[in-house]
Structures are given as structure tokens and as C-alpha cells.
Amino acid sequence: MSHLSILPTLVTDLDLLEIALHAEGFRVQCGGIVSSFDRHQAVDLAAYHPSGLQLGWRRTGDQDQLDLIADLSAPAGSGRTESALRRVLRRYALNTALREAGQFDAETVTGAV
Incomplete structure (x- = not known):
């Protein structure tokens, strides 16, 4: 049975994460x-x-x-979860990095990487 994992990250900016x-x-x-089977977790930012x-x-x-x-343990989505993340x-x-260098433009960076 799948479950939700909670992992600390170095992410600090919700706006840049949303972009x-x-x-x-x-x-x-x-x-x-965010849900998995019978477990539900309230989050500040949910991505579907x-x-x-x-x-x-x-x-x-x-x-x-x-x-x-x-x-992270979902059999069908495990590899997809890791690569997407x-x-x-x-x-x-x-x-x-672009924001810290003064080069950040939200419309430009959405297509980068």
C-alpha cells in the first residue's frame, strides 16, 4: 500500500517553486x-x-x-515521481540563481532547462 513521505528540502521560495x-x-x-489512498496531508503548495x-x-x-x-512508494509512479521531482x-x-544574479524573468525561464 502506498503512503505519503515527508522529506525536508532546501526549497525556501514558494513563488519560484510554483514557476x-x-x-x-x-x-x-x-x-x-496531497492524497494517497486513505492518507491526506494539507500543504502550502500542491502540484498535480x-x-x-x-x-x-x-x-x-x-x-x-x-x-x-x-x-514515493507508488509502484506505477515511483520512477516518474523521482524524475519529475x-x-x-x-x-x-x-x-x-538567476534571481540572485539579477537576471530573473518569470516569462523567460519557464521554457529553460
Whole structure:
């Protein structure tokens, strides 16, 4: 049976994360729910992919970083989850670097990577 895993991340900016998720084809909802079978977790940012993949992020107790909520054990989606997450986090890292360099333009970076 699948379950939801909660993993700490280095992600801190929900706006840049949302841009990265949209660029990877996810529908994003602020204040959503991520579900797996009978488990549901409230998240600050929920991402739903047309393939059925669900990812969510919520603030941790210290509010500086975000935890990832995902079903990493789903047999049909395991590989898809990992590769999608890698692509999203790569885009997030690029967006963060561009913003820090003063080169960030949300419309331009959605097609990059």
C-alpha cells in the first residue's frame, strides 16, 4: 500500500517553486491537499500532474525551508515521481540563481532547462 513521505528540502521560495512546477506541466494550488489512498496531508503548495502524480510542499516549524510531501512508494509512479521531482528542483535552482544574479524573468525561464 502506498503512503505519503515527508522529506525536508532546501526549497525556501514558494513563488519560484510554483514557476518551476508550471514549467513542468503541473497545475498548482496554494493551500491544497496531497492524497494517497486513505492518507491526506494539507500543504502550502500542491502540484498535480496530468499523469496523476501529486507533490506538495509545506512550511516547517522554523519557516525557512519547505518539506516535500509525496507518495514515493507508488509502484506505477515511483520512477516518474523521482524524475519529475529532479526536473522541478533543477528549474527551481536555476530560477534561484538567476534571481540572485539579477537576471530573473518569470516569462523567460519557464521554457529553460
